[in-house]
Amino acid sequence: MNEQKPVQAYHLPWYRWLLWPLAALYGLGVWLRNRLYDIGLLSAVQFDVPVIAVGNLAMGGTGKTPHVDWLVEMLKVHYEPVILSRGYGRKSKGYVLAQPHTTVDDIGDEPMLLHLHHREVPLAVAEQRVLAIPQLLMDAAEQKAFSDHRFVVVLDDAFQHRSLKPGISILLTTCNQLYVDDRLFPVGYLRDWKTSARRADIIIVTKCPDDLTPAQAQQIQHRLHLLPHQQIFFTGLQYAHPYDFFTGQPVEPDKDTEILLIAGIARPQTLLQALYQQFTHIHPLFFRDHHVYRENDIRRIDEAFQQLPGPRKAILTTEKDAVKLWKFKDDIQQRRWQLLVQPVKIYFLFDQQQACMQYIGQYLSHASAGFFD
Template structure:
């Protein structure tokens, strides 16, 4: 069970009541619900951050790019500096669209990247542009009840499952765990790579999915390191004698640090808050940690999301002379379950 702040329980109960009333009004069409004219897949979680939504969104984009010529990614653009409806294009950076959307934009330039707090407005724009023939992946959209998406995917972290959490602010749940019964698919993310069938069965017994729900267990597969600037590529197999300084501002660093500890001699973490906008002082802290490390073989490693908050900004120049490497990651499934998940997605996409 995760730690619950009992002092804040009264506020949590009020917050829970407010969200239940709001959801009831949308579910019973007292408040107007928008039904998109295009295919829509919503991914999200019940907790606040750290469930691995971006790798899942990228997985879906790769899968559906072969089926759909017109794909869009829609996010609210968390912590962006811009206002209103923004479409990614030239001269864009994370300040305009948020770090997650900017990461997706850099990796998938042929996908329409949209950010807006008004999801309906963005969906209507894309629907008109594609003559209702496109598909939209909505990131962090399960609590956006104004839009009723065609397929809903709930993510929950294996190490921080929603059923062990409590309503904000006593815990980190955005709404009651009872709403885990609504999505079509539940993805258990960030599982140990060697998760046994018994462990999966034990976890399933706690979720107790309904007949309409499919549950899949996933883990993070780390890909080869690549240089942020002009340094040579490094094979992960050759890191055994390296000290690695990790440079991160993400909600959950556990999987990253566990993985790197398994392939290198020592990990020295430099952590910042989630979605942190890095300043010169932050970069200097990373550089000083690197300089103070006495190891002969040493590098700095960051995530794609963290580098998205550096790329194209003034802080980038302070890192150019350091051996900074980026560690990409992707969502992976156990055994044949990945094919079953793909079929679920393609079945929905193929519906008339």
């Protein structure tokens, strides 16, 4: 009988522990803020309309955008989702409703990607989401004047937004870096205390390997110490064939194509490992998460591209990066790049998708009794 391989815990590099005094100060501020909400000195607003929040304890890299993308797609079957995000990295201020002419500078890279995937779904960005929800609902009602207005608000990256109390809170954590193994920033990557996970209704362990076994999933569940009301699900990332940056048509490069990988995302190792299953020669050029591309970056990419050996070569980037590269489309055409975009979707392990949607559906069917009547 084969021995079951245990799930390996994540360990921080030793040198990051030198930053523990800063982490202590940061943690004190976060604890004090949470405590003020917990004892009621700071209050949270709860809306009659169903609200689902998706977020994480870590500073990016959990696959939040693909999960919001999936959730919106599922909700569209029976409801009319609206999306509200902070719009990290945008150049605008205040409340901005996505329009056909909206750019990434107006709403940020991740909201822009969601907007392109779901153009019929009202989407807005705002710093003050408590004030933005009524405005977004009014804008959605105006856009969908002939619908039955079965709106569901999807809050993107709102787990730490304590001034608003969602009906369901979904917490994401990566399989190879569970929040229980992490530490507060800047020693680790947590922006909130681990104990804040108790606010979650659903915990999704993301970026799981295809061969994760039920026994390993049980180990992870045991390590997370779930509360009785909490549900846990396991998802992986599915990378389809890339498509052409300009035409959107699927492309299947040869396995031996020299690939220059351009990515400005948090923790790109999962993407890199997946691409090595498709291509033999990959040359990574990584940027910081939410990187804003400039002309000197285009020149740097072009130099790296021209240095690739062989006649068959291409540049591959993520959808999140592609929305930021679009403003350089004329320059890219002149440089004759073969620029490909790598889409990503999530899938549930152990046939859990139906169970997850049933749990969410039960909430929606009982939320704010009479709201949809």
